[in-house]
Amino acid sequence: MAENPTPPVEAAKLARPSVLSLAIKEKSALYAAYMPFLTNGGIFVPTNKTYGIGDEIYLILSLMDDATKYPIAGKVAWITPAGANNNKAQGVGVHFPADESGLRLRKRVEEILGAALGSARPTHTY
Numbered sequence: 001m002a003e004n005p006t007p008p009v010e011a012a013k014l015a016r017p018s019v020l021s022l023a024i025k026e027k028s029a030l031y032a033a034y035m036p037f038l039t040n041g042g043i044f045v046p047t048n049k050t051y052g053i054g055d056e057i058y059l060i061l062s063l064m065d066d067a068t069k070y071p072i073a074g075k076v077a078w079i080t081p082a083g084a085n086n087n088k089a090q091g092v093g094v095h096f097p098a099d100e101s102g103l104r105l106r107k108r109v110e111e112i113l114g115a116a117l118g119s120a121r122p123t124h125t126y
Contacts, residue, residue: 016058017055017056017057017058017073018049018051018055018056018057018058019057019058019059019060020045020047020057020058020059020060020094021059021060021061021062022043022045022046022059022060022061022062023061023062024061024062024063024064025064026064027064027112027113027116030063030064030109030112030113031113031116031119031121031123032044032121032122032123032124033045033123033124034109034113034117034123035077035078035093035095035123035125036110036117037126038077038093038095038096039095039098040095040096040097040098040102040103040106041095041096041102041105041106041109041110042074042077042078042093042094042095042096043059043061043093043094043096043109044078044080044089044091044092044093044094044123044124044125045057045059045091045092045093045094046089046090046091046124047090047091047092048082048090051076051079051092052076052079053076053077053079054075054076055075055076056073056074056075056076057073057074057075057076057092057094058071058072058073059071059072059073059074059094060072061105063108063109063112064112066108070101070104070105070108071101072094072096072097072101072102072105073097073101074094074095074096074097074102075094075095075097076092076093076094076095077093077094077095078092078093078125079092079093080092080093080124080125088124089124091124093125
């Protein structure tokens with residue numbers, strides 16, 4: 001008897017992570033996108049693509065005048081669907097990994113934001 005091929009749903013899970021790119025050009029945009037409440041930090045990425053919680057995302061992040069591009073292999077930890085309340089932008093929150101790249105990016109974002117981290121201004125996720 002021949003073995004069954006991998007079911008389509010399982011094959012999709014084995015596919016490469018989706019690649020997203022985000023260039024943040026202003027401190028206010030970084031404040032609105034940053035997700036400090038996630039264990040390792042995270043960033044909200046506007047997108048029309050559909051994702052599920054836990055989906056792997058490969059994110060290439062550029063921060064304002066910083067020439068460094070930050071490649072991050074993160075996971076979806078937040079979803080704002082189309083038509084969300086309060087006209088929130090559709091997109092996903094990508095949780096930074098607990099590795100050196102994730103820790104380095106979290107530190108860099110928090111250096112840039114400084115005292116603004118304590119602000120009560122609304123963000124994409126709160």
